[in-house]
Amino acid sequence: DADVTQTPRNRITKTGKRIMLECSQTKGHDRMYWYRQDPGLGLRLIYYSFDVKDINKGEISDGYSVSRQAQAKFSLSLESAIPNQTALYFCATSDPAGTGDWELFFGEGSRLTVL
């Protein structure tokens, strides 16, 4: 089983719908991140969380919200999806202060298409 699991892996939705992408991890890491990947733009940070009570905006947080339900769970919501949110979304974890895993560990990605 993957250490960082994302659901759903693929989702097609319509403009204006609310969408939630979920991430869970078994690595015991404190830090969790949401990135999106777009062709020609690489990976860009949406939100990150250093622990359950800590949520921070990344460089492209507009139109998104997150919830850190537990140390192992971090979900990303699109309250009202729009077509330019069509992208590949990645959850990642790290734990420089705990296990010493300072590099990012990524999930397999969630491909979202907004029509």
Add this chain to the structure above:
Amino acid sequence: DQQVKQNSPSLSVQEGRISILNCDYTNSMFDYFLWYKKYPAEGPTFLISISSIKDKNEDGRFTVFLNKSAKHLSLHIVPSQPGDSAVYFCAASASRTGNQFYFGTGTSLTVIP
């Protein structure tokens, strides 16, 4: 503005030859640099890193070189193998425990058998 740039979207190399992937950055505060490898339908996986106190780090067939004055790093793969065909992302952080990693746009490497 893109703080980490990979100016070559793609690269093709013959099996057994050297692959050189390049990355430039603009922020002089970056202290840690990483390379990630990504296969289709998978998440990126960590490959190799280097801190700014070094100019070279080697791990098997993979070597990363850092030129701080030029704000440039490169990943060398020797010898290249077909299984190395993937997209490679360069990333940078202002510290090892930094809260934000900045990624380049990726270079798609194809190793031709």
